[in-house]
Amino acid sequence: MIEAENLTKRYGDKTAVDDLSFTVVPGRVTGFLGPNGAGKSTTMRLLLGLDRPDRGDARIDGVHYTDLPAPLRVVGALLEARAVHTGRSAYNHLLCLAQTQGIGKKRVDEVVELVGLTGVARKRAGGFSLGMGQRLGIAAALLGDPSVLILDEPVNGLDPEGIVWIRTLMQRLAAEGRTVFVSSHLMNEMAVTAEHLIVIGRGRLIADCSTEEFIERSTEKMVAVRSPDAARLAGVLTDEGAKVRTAEDGLLTVTHMEAPRVGELAAAEGVVLHELTPMRGSLEAAFMELTRESVEYGAAGGPVAMPVPGPAAAPAAGPAAGPAGKEGPR
Numbered sequence: 001m002i003e004a005e006n007l008t009k010r011y012g013d014k015t016a017v018d019d020l021s022f023t024v025v026p027g028r029v030t031g032f033l034g035p036n037g038a039g040k041s042t043t044m045r046l047l048l049g050l051d052r053p054d055r056g057d058a059r060i061d062g063v064h065y066t067d068l069p070a071p072l073r074v075v076g077a078l079l080e081a082r083a084v085h086t087g088r089s090a091y092n093h094l095l096c097l098a099q100t101q102g103i104g105k106k107r108v109d110e111v112v113e114l115v116g117l118t119g120v121a122r123k124r125a126g127g128f129s130l131g132m133g134q135r136l137g138i139a140a141a142l143l144g145d146p147s148v149l150i151l152d153e154p155v156n157g158l159d160p161e162g163i164v165w166i167r168t169l170m171q172r173l174a175a176e177g178r179t180v181f182v183s184s185h186l187m188n189e190m191a192v193t194a195e196h197l198i199v200i201g202r203g204r205l206i207a208d209c210s211t212e213e214f215i216e217r218s219t220e221k222m223v224a225v226r227s228p229d230a231a232r233l234a235g236v237l238t239d240e241g242a243k244v245r246t247a248e249d250g251l252l253t254v255t256h257m258e259a260p261r262v263g264e265l266a267a268a269e270g271v272v273l274h275e276l277t278p279m280r281g282s283l284e285a286a287f288m289e290l291t292r293e294s295v296e297y298g299a300a301g302g303p304v305a306m307p308v309p310g311p312a313a314a315p316a317a318g319p320a321a322g323p324a325g326k327e328g329p330r
């Protein structure tokens with residue numbers, strides 16, 4: 001378990017982490033989200049004793065990181081600044097790390113295999129690609145078979161196969177009863193990986209809830225409906241209180257009315273439907289809505305996130321675009 005209690009960290013005038021309290025429990029993947037500069041990396045460094053808080057407390061399984069006698073056996077960490085500037089082979093890099101904590105050679109072999117680096121383990125780690133470096137960093141984090149994992153942007157630099165691999169690995173590690181705390185900028189990836197979210201903006205807590213609840217709370221439900229008689233249908237739905245917009249020729253997006261009611265009204269009026277799709281907000285849309293006030297380095301106007309087809313609030317894989325993909329959920 002990870003506990004942050006009133007964590008505060010200032011750099012000069014800048015408050016990077018501001019009175020932040022949360023708990024990350026074992027058994028599920030917890031995503032750590034926030035716009036650029038929100039304080040995610042700083043928080044992770046505070047948890048790992050790499051920076052000292054000005055106020056507050058960070059504990060891993062009830063203990064300050066710096067008081068852990070064999071930290072690698074309790075916490076595995078992958079931080080954003082993870083380049084391995086080493087002339088050593090990947091294998092020797094891991095072996096050296098293992099030896100500092102009394103971890104045997106057998107475990108080094110195991111993690112090399114686990115992260116898929118067997119073929120290149122004897123190669124110089126300094127020459128690794130970003131993706132291979134990520135795998136090596138994850139191998140290092142797993143060396144001590146830790147009960148807690150803190151991963152800062154683990155998906156960075158991984159190809160699609162690598163992304164699925166790390167997702168599956170994180171979910172498996174969580175299912176084994178470990179605490180998995182992971183930051184990422186890839187919203188669609190987080191939507192399918194993390195069961196729970198901690199969202200911060202300008203160093204402060206914005207949300208601490210399930211991924212489902214986060215999406216539900218911050219996005220509007222919408223129905224996409226396609227008909228050869230869209231104009232007439234639009235009139236019928238509007239008369240019954242729906243808000244209707246024409247997304248493209250023959251395709252309407254409907255809010256303030258659920259899909260079954262749209263279907264019933266269409267049937268009652270004898271309007272043919274070619275499509276009736278309940279849309280849900282994407283995690284991306286929810287994130288942008290909730291963090292709008294906290295974006296430090298955003299472009300004026302900002303991008304618009306797309307809704308995705310599917311049952312309301314259920315996280316789904318794939319690109320965040322649906323039939324009504326020309327407009328945001330608002």
Ligand SMILES: Nc1ncnc2c1ncn2[C@@H]1O[C@H](COP(=O)(O)OP(=O)(O)OP(=O)(O)O)[C@@H](O)[C@H]1O
Pocket residue numbers: 011014015016034035036037038039040041042043
């Ligand atoms: N060592 C430092 N000295 C001065 N300011 C810092 C330092 N580390 C972080 N900051 C500032 O603190 C704020 C939080 O930074 P941090 O890197 O924790 O954010 P982040 O959420 O991880 O951002 P990103 O998503 O861009 O990686 C930023 O404004 C950053 O410029």
